[in-house]
Amino acid sequence: MAKGNGESGYRSHVWFGGDEMMNFAHRSWMKNQGFAAENFDGRPVIGICNTASEVTPCNAHLDRVAEAVKRGVWKAGGFPLEFPVMSLGEPVMRPTTMLYRNLTSIDVEESIRANPFDGVVLLCGCDKTTPATIMGASSVDIPTLVVTGGPMLNGKYRGRDIGSGTDVWRLTDDLRAGVITLEDYQEAEACMSRSAGHCMTMGTASTMASVSEALGLQLPGSAAIPAVDSRRYALSERAGMQIVQNVEAGLKLSDVLDRKAFENAIKVNAAIGGSTNAIVHLLAIAGRIGVQLRLQDFDDLIREVPFIVNLQPSGEYLMEDFFYAGGLPVVMKEILPHLHGDAITVTGRTVAENVGGAKNWNEDVIRPSAKPINVGAGTAILRGNLAPDGAVIKISAADAGLMHHRGRAVVFESVEDLHARLDQPDLDIDETCVMVLKGAGPKGYPGMPEVGNLPLPKKVLERGIRDMVRISDARMSGTCFGTVVLHVAPEAAVGGPLALVRDGDMIELDVARRRLHLDVDDGELRRRREAWQAPPPASERGWVNLYTERVLQANEGADLDFLRGSSGSGVPRPSH
Numbered sequence: 045m046a047k048g049n050g051e052s053g054y055r056s057h058v059w060f061g062g063d064e065m066m067n068f069a070h071r072s073w074m075k076n077q078g079f080a081a082e083n084f085d086g087r088p089v090i091g092i093c094n095t096a097s098e099v100t101p102c103n104a105h106l107d108r109v110a111e112a113v114k115r116g117v118w119k120a121g122g123f124p125l126e127f128p129v130m131s132l133g134e135p136v137m138r139p140t141t142m143l144y145r146n147l148t149s150i151d152v153e154e155s156i157r158a159n160p161f162d163g164v165v166l167l168c169g170c171d172k173t174t175p176a177t178i179m180g181a182s183s184v185d186i187p188t189l190v191v192t193g194g195p196m197l198n199g200k201y202r203g204r205d206i207g208s209g210t211d212v213w214r215l216t217d218d219l220r221a222g223v224i225t226l227e228d229y230q231e232a233e234a235c236m237s238r239s240a241g242h243c244m245t246m247g248t249a250s251t252m253a254s255v256s257e258a259l260g261l262q263l264p265g266s267a268a269i270p271a272v273d274s275r276r277y278a279l280s281e282r283a284g285m286q287i288v289q290n291v292e293a294g295l296k297l298s299d300v301l302d303r304k305a306f307e308n309a310i311k312v313n314a315a316i317g318g319s320t321n322a323i324v325h326l327l328a329i330a331g332r333i334g335v336q337l338r339l340q341d342f343d344d345l346i347r348e349v350p351f352i353v354n355l356q357p358s359g360e361y362l363m364e365d366f367f368y369a370g371g372l373p374v375v376m377k378e379i380l381p382h383l384h385g386d387a388i389t390v391t392g393r394t395v396a397e398n399v400g401g402a403k404n405w406n407e408d409v410i411r412p413s414a415k416p417i418n419v420g421a422g423t424a425i426l427r428g429n430l431a432p433d434g435a436v437i438k439i440s441a442a443d444a445g446l447m448h449h450r451g452r453a454v455v456f457e458s459v460e461d462l463h464a465r466l467d468q469p470d471l472d473i474d475e476t477c478v479m480v481l482k483g484a485g486p487k488g489y490p491g492m493p494e495v496g497n498l499p500l501p502k503k504v505l506e507r508g509i510r511d512m513v514r515i516s517d518a519r520m521s522g523t524c525f526g527t528v529v530l531h532v533a534p535e536a537a538v539g540g541p542l543a544l545v546r547d548g549d550m551i552e553l554d555v556a557r558r559r560l561h562l563d564v565d566d567g568e569l570r571r572r573r574e575a576w577q578a579p580p581p582a583s584e585r586g587w588v589n590l591y592t593e594r595v596l597q598a599n600e601g602a603d604l605d606f607l608r609g610s611s612g613s614g615v616p617r618p619s620h
Contacts, residue, residue, distance in 0.1 A: 116284020152180025209523020319522025485535025
């Protein structure tokens, strides 16, 4: 069995298993925590990677989840050791957690490799903590299992459910348009986030939890269980037992994360109406584990996949309802003909075996595949002279009437420019225009923030308009909706065609033909390019400088170029 280094077959034996001075020292210092000698007798050591933090509200309860995982590890004969890594709090951090996703992945990778772990359980939940921990673990490649923290309970406001993120945008538009009062707005704020957990819409957190389950990295059904439901803690205990079994079987992360797993995840993301952020994260994870994945796969692979999950922002319901309806196993069973049913998962069983017994308890929440909401309505990858390396649009969350649109560009050179001029009475804009935002890509912001869902001008909102075509090199929160073209590559900050767009240019969006075209002749674009000047560096020092110097474009996952691939799980040289 491919367990690692040392007499016992485990990596941890190099630390704890011998009679040399360093083995003495490693065991002795660990015993100051009260661990008995038998914990060092050759049993597998399981690292519990915890992203809990009080400034990451979605993950603040993960310490309790960790205790449940530990119970399972102890029960199965393993030795659990919890360790912290940098946490990424989407609701609080500035300028964007995406700036730090790759930094957390480094923390995870090096923490796993440097310590005596034979297997690892990744505790995550908030948007970037899930991909960051998986990316880091992928570059080590030991037995790995994911446990997400679960969604909040449904928000409750004046007799109806409201969803985090999605209703924030709706209520904010209503406030700006004068439809509701500030008191209404503040009351909703208190009603929306009423329990531990991450966003309960099908935003990025719920999407990445579902994607990790679709990849085969979570126990079946675990993505949707609410954070405060006792069944999440029972399943977390089972996860602790499972990781010990996987170490004993030598089931490494790369045994699960093959091309079949990624294709399954892409198709599941389409079926659930998942976040466009899944694209950039899956590309980055694939780059770490060594699977060839292209941006175009996120269009080609989903053309026949039914969109069947009726959740906000693309539908009506929330994650609590999704769990009660049967959760992701039901979705995967419904679309099983489109999936690789023989793909292996962390249970040691195949996808088909995992979901075979799933039952749908609410066909309004999870539609039968024969009666979908739509087909092939997940993401579309657009190309053209405005996005030669691709751009992304989430069809399921967009206005069908804007899928083919030609309009006059109204350009904002930065987010600050947008907010300064958006509601100016003299802004020459109406609903037929195309809003264009520059300087929000991986290098340009830096970090590629979730500002792609540009707010509409007040003068437009007051006329009852709630959607316009918007184009940028930014990302969009998975909780958002609208006809929003994202991830334009190359970005403006590196001189991509987006940098050359000017007010008054005509832009054509044609989703059916997967086309994004700037109607400016090549000669004029050459003249503009000659006059274009690159923006100054975002920072001359530290992480931001390293990030902007080495970050890849969105179509390659926005990872750092030197992090692609793996350094493996070899035991490092001794410290003394």
